[in-house]
Every structure is written in structure tokens, then in C-alpha cells.
Amino acid sequence: MSDKAPIVEMRKISKTFPGVRALSDVDFRLYMGEVHAIMGQNGAGKSTLVKVLTGVYKQDSGEVLLEGKPIKPDSPLAAQKLGINTVYQEVNLCLNLSVAENIFIGKEPMKLGRIDWKTMNRKAAEVLARLNITVDVTRTLSSYSIAVQQMVAIARVLDSSAKVLILDEPTSSLDDSEVEQLFKVIRKLRDEGLAILFITHFLDQTYQISDRITILKNGDFVGEYKTDQLPRIELITKMLGKELSEFSYSTNNEDKAKASAKARKDISAVLQVKNLGLEGSIEPFDLDLYQGDVLGLAGLLGSGRTETARLLFGIDSADQGDIFIKGKKSSISSPRHAMMAGIGFCSEDRKNEGIFAELSIRENIILALQARRGVLKYISMKKQLEIAEDLIKSLGIKTPSAASEAKQLSGGNQQKVMLARWLATNPIVLILDEPTRGIDVGAKLEIMEQILNLSREGLGVIFISSEFEEVLRCSTKISVLKDKAMIAELNGEEMTESGIMRTIAGGR
Amino acid sequence: MAWWKYVSSRKIFWPLVALAVLMAFNLFFTPKFFRIEVKEGHLYGNVIDIIKNSAPIMLLAIGLTLVIATKGIDISVGSIVAISAGVVAMLLGGDLLGVPKYPIWIAMGTAILVSVLAGMWNGMLVSRIGMQPIIATLILSVAGRGIAMVTTNALIVWLYIKPFRIYGQGYLLGLPFSLYIIAVLLILTALVTRRTALGLFIEAVGINPTAARFAGINAKNIIFGVYAFSGFCAGISGLIVCSTVMSADGNNAGAGYELSAILAVVLGGTSLNGGKFYLLGSMVGALIVQTLTTTIYAFGVPPEIAQVVIALVVLVISLLQSGKFRTMIAGFFGKRELAI
Incomplete structure (x- = not known):
């Protein structure tokens, strides 16, 4: 041509x-x-x-x-x-x-x-x-x-x-x-x-x-x-x-399954959900998340992935069921409750539900931690900078300084700032809804790498992505959703792309 | 030029420039403007008048700065001023011998309390019921006038209680007493917002309320709080207004103040879109508004066109403060230089 x-x-x-x-x-x-x-x-x-x-x-x-x-x-x-x-x-x-x-x-x-x-x-x-x-x-x-x-x-x-x-x-x-x-x-x-x-x-x-x-x-x-x-x-x-x-990493599901099975013997569940549901949003589901687990939620668009996350984080209030965090029953009726109980949530809608465009990266990062400590226990500027700079370094956020406005960052770096915000609160469970959406391949891999690192450090992660391949790479087990219901849990060798698709295609 | 970039990027810079330009104008065109005399141990003069006269607006602007930072607005503050003035006048009573009905501190405390309640009413409508701020506060803006009339039985109450004069007319160490009230409130507000996380939370709520909620901030309480605080500031402002004229006029006290105060906040650099707020900027903004009025009259502009002139100057100041406009102007002149 x-x-x-x-x-x-x-x-x-x-x-x-x-x-x-x-x-x-x-x-x-x-x-x-x-x-x-x-x-x-x-x-x-x-x-x-x-x-x-x-x-x-x-x-x-x-x-x-x-x-x-x-x-x-x-x-x-x-x-x-x-x-x-x-x-x-x-x-x-x-x-x-x-x-x-x-x-x-x-x-x-x-x-x-x-x-x-x-x-x-x-x-x-x-x-x-x-x-x-x-x-x-x-x-x-x-x-x-x-x-x-x-x-x-x-x-x-x-x-x-x-x-x-x-x-x-x-x-x-x-x-x-x-x-x-x-x-x-x-x-x-x-x-x-x-x-x-x-x-x-x-x-x-x-x-x-x-x-x-x-x-x-x-x-x-x-x-x-x-x-x-x-x-x-x-x-x-x-x-x-x-x-x-250079950036390939362990995707051996067997290894991961073994590791989590081994861990499960001496570690109790960090998050247990019994019969949690909300009419019109998602049918009641059960869920067990152990320390170091990455639970992938797989399903097509509109299958109820985000709705599940919203219930767990208290954005929507469940009309039935219970949530247990570290074995303790927790009533979670608002994001604030969820945060205080040790749950973090990165929304799929970074722009409208995540980033504060005109605030600095430092402020964006410490906000959840500060909210958790309360308005009076102000984190000193020195400490804020320390926290922010630590996370900027460990997550590889590309910015000239912690004082830059968040809106100057690219999508992938904004996503890392969101991740940093929740990591600063030292959560027990972290819910990531489409953390790799709208960002490039390199940043995607970096973020998935971070997720695996976090789970290795003992965090319980719930990972939502519309790309099965990503879910498979990160997760130690996978819950499959279809038409606003959790229809199956896949472990070990069942965890393949065709396994997920067969599950969705075949129903229960 | 690094220092220039640093200085001109500070939010307070352009409001200060505007104020300085106004002052410079007076220096050349209105003789006696800067003359300050000492009479009876007090300072007198246009400059002192400006500070004294802008006191009620400055107080309102402190509260409004926080409200506007949450992307809200409070247009009921003028009416709350009238309510506060009415309540304090009613409780002090119009006794010709100057004997107050109730002790002054009770009267003032009650007036402030009522004002805070009024602010809480606004806060409830906005944060709990989810009403749009301008509508929610419009309700009290209208109803508040009625309430103020009720407190004074629709009469103008005159006060003859000497000790009450100090808040609006008194002097301390040669300076207007109201200046100290402003200073205390300003410093306290600055401390509470900047030395705690409150300021950050207010800005976060103003920039992105959903994200603030998802970060675990109790946005509703913050919003409720700023309206209550705005009511508090309006209450104090009402006391000073009442003390200045030693009367309470439900109809006219504080009328139109809300707009001057909003103007002050915006001139000071806080955006009506919410987010970052600048308390000191708002104070400079209030001074600009008052200086402008005083200048116009001192310069001898006929009262019938004074408002138009004020509006024009405000327009120019607002344009100068807009970074976009400055770039445009710079580009325009830049091109012209090249052409020559």
C-alpha cells in the first residue's frame, strides 16, 4: 500500500x-x-x-x-x-x-x-x-x-x-x-x-x-x-x-496450590463469607480466603464480579449473610467499617472512585491510613513523606516527586498509587477490581507481580479481572461467576482458561 | 527566575497583587487615603475603616472557605447574620438606661448557639438528605429573614448597652477589637484544619466525594460539620454587625453579605469546584472587596454607578487570577513583540 x-x-x-x-x-x-x-x-x-x-x-x-x-x-x-x-x-x-x-x-x-x-x-x-x-x-x-x-x-x-x-x-x-x-x-x-x-x-x-x-x-x-x-x-x-x-515468573499452579494447601494447615481463614447476598445485585455466596491466598473472580461482563466486591467492602449493604474477618463476625455496612475491619478496595473506576486528581501523590497515598487513624491523629509530614516515598519506591511509581499532583501520572502509575494507599493501611484483605484495566502491558505485569508479592507476604487478595489469563496467572484459586451468582470454585489443575470457560458454558 | 516561579505559583500571590494594585491606585489618586490619625488613643483613617468594615465579611469568609472547599455553597449566611443579631438584641433588650435583660454572655452565647443550629440544619439537608447545597441554603436564606423578623417582632431594635459596643466599635491597643476576633478565629481554624487531618479530608471530599467515601472518610460528617461551622462564623459575624450599629434590623442586617463573602473566597483562590482551600487568601479577598468599595467612594465615583465600577474591577481581578487568561495575554504580547 x-x-x-x-x-x-x-x-x-x-x-x-x-x-x-x-x-x-x-x-x-x-x-x-x-x-x-x-x-x-x-x-x-x-x-x-x-x-x-x-x-x-x-x-x-x-x-x-x-x-x-x-x-x-x-x-x-x-x-x-x-x-x-x-x-x-x-x-x-x-x-x-x-x-x-x-x-x-x-x-x-x-x-x-x-x-x-x-x-x-x-x-x-x-x-x-x-x-x-x-x-x-x-x-x-x-x-x-x-x-x-x-x-x-x-x-x-x-x-x-x-x-x-x-x-x-x-x-x-x-x-x-x-x-x-x-x-x-x-x-x-x-x-x-x-x-x-x-x-x-x-x-x-x-x-x-x-x-x-x-x-x-x-x-x-x-x-x-x-x-x-x-x-x-x-x-x-x-x-x-x-x-x-526477563519478566516471566512462576505461573505454575500446582506449586501455588501446594503452597497454599500447606499454609492452610497452620493458618486460619482471614476472610470467611457465609451466604452473603443482596437481592437484585448478587445471589448469596460463600467464600473462604486464607492468608496468602489470591482468590480470582472470573466471569463475563455483568456476571457479578464488581457486585461481589461492593458487598464485601460495604459499598452496598447485604440483605443477608455474614462476614467473618479472622474468625470474628464483622458487620460491614459502609466502606469505613470495611476499612476499619482491615479490608482494602481498589475500584475499577480509578478516575471517579479512586484518585484525587488535584491532591499530591503523598496525600493520595496516606489518605486511607489517615482516615483509619481518625481526624485528630494527624500523621506528621515527615512520617507521611516516609510512607509515601517508601511505597513509591517499592511499587516503582514513576513520578518526579511525592509532591506532584496525582493527575499528572499515567494510568498505570495512578493504579499503583491506589495500591499504595491501601498497602499503607496494612490491610488483612485487599480487593482489587480490574487493577490492570486501561494500563499497558509492562505496568500490568508489574502490578500482577506486586499482587503475587503481597500474597507471599501473607495478605489475602481478591483479584478481579475480565481477562481470564490474568486471573489464572495471579490466583491460587478461582471463583467463577455467571449471571450474578458464584457458580463454582476452581482449584489446582482445574484452573485453566478452558476450565473457566467450560464452567461458564456448562452452568453448575 | 526560579524565585519568581515559586512566588507566583503560590495561591496567595495574585490576590495580594490585586490588593497591592488597589492600594497603589489610592496612593496616587486619593490623597489622604493612607493618612492614619490617632484620636483618643485609637487609630483612625480609611485603612482602619476598611479593616473594620470588612470584619463581618471576613468572618463569613472563614466558614464559607471550608464549605466551598467541599464543593458546597452557603447562601444563607446573610440571613444567619440577621438571626444572630436579632437574637442577641432580643435578649439584651432595648432598655434606654442600658440595663441588659439577660447577661451579655448569655445573650451572645444564645445567638451563636442558634446560628450553629441554623448551620446544622443546612448541613443536615445537604449531607443526610442529599439536597443540592444551593437549594438547601436558599431555603434558610429565605426563611432566615422571617425568623430574624420574628426575633425582633418585625421592629428595628435599638440597643443602649455600652459594654456591648466593643465588639463592633471598640479598640484594643489602638486597633479595632473585631480584628482580634478575626485573628483568633482564623488562627484556630487554620490550626484545626492544618494541624489535624481535617483540612485534607475536606479537600478530598471536595475533589472526589465517592473516592473519599471509598477511602474510609466519613464524608457525610465532614460536610455536616462545615455547614455547622459556617453557621457558627455567621453567628459571630452577626454579633459584630449588631454591635457596630447597636441595633438589629431583621430585614437588612447582613443582606447581600453572602455574595460578598463568596466573592472574597473566590478572589482568595479557593475554587467553587471544591478542593484546595486558602483561608488567608479568603481574608485578602475580603479586604479586596472592601478596599474596592471604599476606594470607589473615596475617589468620588457617584453612588449610582459605583456598583457597576465595582463589578468591572472584580471582573478584571478575576481574569488576572486565571492562569489561562494570563497565558493568553502573555501569548498575545509575545506575538506582538515578534511582529515588531
Whole structure:
């Protein structure tokens, strides 16, 4: 395809932020009728590059060409006018408006000075039909699934002038069938001649959908490859800049099972749950967690994984059943109770339920510990710094200092800050809901490594992930969930990907 | 330029600059503005007046700073000022010979207690019932006027009790007595919020209430507490207002103060979006608001357009404080220099 001229060409783009060189001399080419994936670890410069293209940032040097002509968009709106459209990871739509209103917001068809609802609804249905979606466009957006919302977000930016479509992590909150649906749409748009830039952390999806891959590492351009000529293992090595064997670790389930069986003889359960349930949220379940256990919760989207965590952490109050911590019955009716009883919880929704963006990393880390000690027993600044710096070092949080605002960190590092917050409280049980969501491969491995380390030190961990592979790697045993119920516990040799899937497929 | 970066990145810097500019303006254009005379052992002059007159707003601003830090707002403080003034006037009584009905400390204590109750009412509506702060406090803002009228039987009560004058009109060591009250309350508030974890918790709740709850912070109690405290501050403010004019007017006492106080807090650098708060900044903000008013009148701007001028100056100050605006301006001038 190199005989075609690229529709977008970025040449020798460099961008420096105070203290960080985010991009240095990065090249990037995007062709019509192709899906192009940018891959790289956190901090590789993926989002900076995209933000230069979409006019959020201005590059320090280098130039951007659109159809051979240099462009300098100074805002996302200006980029949009040039035909460069972005659909962001967090869908920025108005849930309380209708589907049609969301598609046409800001560009409503007018008639006699009023909105022409009829035309608007008809056109909205047409645009969605192009994406193979048939929904009632007059209903509010909130009545549809995230997948449909994502399509609406795409529909919104698709008009005749669209040349480039940038999809930033569009699949992170979709389940498999929804991803497939989205991919169909992407392929259709690609075949219609749109140039699509696809950003994701999922390797599988990259290989399913992309035609071309550009790899960045620490702000440097590593290379541009045809997807079918780049084996996965090479992609990973190029992204990480190290050999795979360097970060392999024990995934021998037998060893782990033995170890935990041995430990169980002289260690009592740290967390026991009997018949805990909440009508409409999750059916009653039992659970035993021993010191050093990593209990994986595996299940499809909507199977009740997060609901289980919310009950255990007291966010939702159970309407039946008991929780025992270290053999003692504990009534947990709020996160505060759960924390005081020794449970920690990292939410899957880092941005809204975890990180305090404007507080410093130090403050983010000591907050739970401080809440546990109470408002009056203020941890001295010296001690705070000590705790924070210890954890920054031991978890490998990449930041210039503990005083930096948390919002300056990348997703993976924010996740580590959340982990640090709970580790500072020295918990008995730590619940991690999708701790690896939205972060790159390298950070994922680091976080999983940390989880294993913690369990070795005697912490009881409950690990939730939508990726079975991760659950299998980390867990000493696995509870399988399906349709808001815990349907089986897998141990030892049963713990395989096919074992989980068979369990889900076969029911009880 | 490292020192400049450090200094200009402090939140207190831009409010202080604004205040300094206002002062400098007076230095050149309103003679006598900085003249301070000693009369009867007290200091007199425009500057002293500014401090004295801004006292009620400063007190309100202390409480409001914390409320706004939790991403709340309290627009009932003006009415609570009237309630506090009404209660203290009712309990002291309008005896022409200056004999109080009840001891002064009981009257003042009761007024503050009632104000705290009013604040707790706000706090309950916001934190327990989950009402939006502006609506919750609007209720008391309206109802509070009525309550204040009831306390004074819808009359303007005049007080003749000499010892009560000190809080609003008195002097200590040459300085207005109210200044000491502010200083004490400010220092106590700063100590309680910064030497304990309270300040951090308030900021955390303001930045991300859900995350705060998930980190084990009792967000409801914090929110309840800041509204109660705002009521407390408004109560003290009401005492000073009453003492300054030695009367209680349910209709007009403290009217519009809530807006001046909110303005003071915002000028001081605390964002209405909640989060980081700056008590000292709020005090500077209150001084800016009062200096502005005094300047306008001292400069001889006709009263009928004074409010418009004040509004314009506030607009300019707000723009100057916005980092985004400053970057824009810098960019504008930067380009022009290149063009030349």
C-alpha cells in the first residue's frame, strides 16, 4: 500500500513537557482505508502524539500534513473542521438526552429558527443504520448499553467531511460480543475509505482489527510495521525493549496450590463469607480466603464480579449473610467499617472512585491510613513523606516527586498509587477490581507481580479481572461467576482458561 | 527566575497583587487615603475603616472557605447574620438606661448557639438528605429573614448597652477589637484544619466525594460539620454587625453579605469546584472587596454607578487570577513583540 500517499503524515514530531520529553522526532503515517494501531507502554507518548494530531497540544518541532498540506489545528474543534475526529475512551455524551440529540448536539438541523426534530430523528437513524445499528433514536441514551453509546459517539463524528477517525480505547468497557459488533463497524468504515487510528491496550484486538502498527517507546519512534508481518512476541519485545523471559515468573499452579494447601494447615481463614447476598445485585455466596491466598473472580461482563466486591467492602449493604474477618463476625455496612475491619478496595473506576486528581501523590497515598487513624491523629509530614516515598519506591511509581499532583501520572502509575494507599493501611484483605484495566502491558505485569508479592507476604487478595489469563496467572484459586451468582470454585489443575470457560458454558 | 516561579505559583500571590494594585491606585489618586490619625488613643483613617468594615465579611469568609472547599455553597449566611443579631438584641433588650435583660454572655452565647443550629440544619439537608447545597441554603436564606423578623417582632431594635459596643466599635491597643476576633478565629481554624487531618479530608471530599467515601472518610460528617461551622462564623459575624450599629434590623442586617463573602473566597483562590482551600487568601479577598468599595467612594465615583465600577474591577481581578487568561495575554504580547 506504500504506493498510496498517506492522508495524514506526521514528521519528526517533538514535544517536551516540564521535566519530560514526551516525544522526540516521531514519525507517523495514516493511510485511507486502513486501521492503524499505535502501541507502546504508558509514557511511550501515544496519547501525546494523538493530542498533537487533534490540536490539543502544539508540537515543539516537526510538522503535520493532511493530504499533503501542512496543518496546524489549535484546538480539537479546529481539527474536527479539518476532518480529524476523535472518540474518547470515556464516552462524552449526555445520558439524559435522546440518541438523536446526542448525535446532532451543536449542529441540530433547523427549520424556521427551531429545531427540526423530524429531520433530526430521521438523519440520526440513517447515520446509525450506516453503523448497522437500529435503535429508537428518540429514547434517552441512558436506556442503551455502553456499546450502543459508543456507536452513538462514533455516529456523532461521522459526517461527510470526516477523513480520519481516532478511537481512543473504545473497547475498554465492552464485552466480547460488543467488541465484535464495534469491529464490524470499524471494518465497514475502513472499507468505505476512512483512515482509522485505533488505540488499545488489548493485544488480541490489535491483531484482529489493525492493518498497520506503529510502536513508540519512551517518546521515541521504534518502527512502523504491517500487522501481519509482526509476530506478537516481537511486538511485545519492541514495546518493552526487553526480552520476554526477563519478566516471566512462576505461573505454575500446582506449586501455588501446594503452597497454599500447606499454609492452610497452620493458618486460619482471614476472610470467611457465609451466604452473603443482596437481592437484585448478587445471589448469596460463600467464600473462604486464607492468608496468602489470591482468590480470582472470573466471569463475563455483568456476571457479578464488581457486585461481589461492593458487598464485601460495604459499598452496598447485604440483605443477608455474614462476614467473618479472622474468625470474628464483622458487620460491614459502609466502606469505613470495611476499612476499619482491615479490608482494602481498589475500584475499577480509578478516575471517579479512586484518585484525587488535584491532591499530591503523598496525600493520595496516606489518605486511607489517615482516615483509619481518625481526624485528630494527624500523621506528621515527615512520617507521611516516609510512607509515601517508601511505597513509591517499592511499587516503582514513576513520578518526579511525592509532591506532584496525582493527575499528572499515567494510568498505570495512578493504579499503583491506589495500591499504595491501601498497602499503607496494612490491610488483612485487599480487593482489587480490574487493577490492570486501561494500563499497558509492562505496568500490568508489574502490578500482577506486586499482587503475587503481597500474597507471599501473607495478605489475602481478591483479584478481579475480565481477562481470564490474568486471573489464572495471579490466583491460587478461582471463583467463577455467571449471571450474578458464584457458580463454582476452581482449584489446582482445574484452573485453566478452558476450565473457566467450560464452567461458564456448562452452568453448575 | 526560579524565585519568581515559586512566588507566583503560590495561591496567595495574585490576590495580594490585586490588593497591592488597589492600594497603589489610592496612593496616587486619593490623597489622604493612607493618612492614619490617632484620636483618643485609637487609630483612625480609611485603612482602619476598611479593616473594620470588612470584619463581618471576613468572618463569613472563614466558614464559607471550608464549605466551598467541599464543593458546597452557603447562601444563607446573610440571613444567619440577621438571626444572630436579632437574637442577641432580643435578649439584651432595648432598655434606654442600658440595663441588659439577660447577661451579655448569655445573650451572645444564645445567638451563636442558634446560628450553629441554623448551620446544622443546612448541613443536615445537604449531607443526610442529599439536597443540592444551593437549594438547601436558599431555603434558610429565605426563611432566615422571617425568623430574624420574628426575633425582633418585625421592629428595628435599638440597643443602649455600652459594654456591648466593643465588639463592633471598640479598640484594643489602638486597633479595632473585631480584628482580634478575626485573628483568633482564623488562627484556630487554620490550626484545626492544618494541624489535624481535617483540612485534607475536606479537600478530598471536595475533589472526589465517592473516592473519599471509598477511602474510609466519613464524608457525610465532614460536610455536616462545615455547614455547622459556617453557621457558627455567621453567628459571630452577626454579633459584630449588631454591635457596630447597636441595633438589629431583621430585614437588612447582613443582606447581600453572602455574595460578598463568596466573592472574597473566590478572589482568595479557593475554587467553587471544591478542593484546595486558602483561608488567608479568603481574608485578602475580603479586604479586596472592601478596599474596592471604599476606594470607589473615596475617589468620588457617584453612588449610582459605583456598583457597576465595582463589578468591572472584580471582573478584571478575576481574569488576572486565571492562569489561562494570563497565558493568553502573555501569548498575545509575545506575538506582538515578534511582529515588531
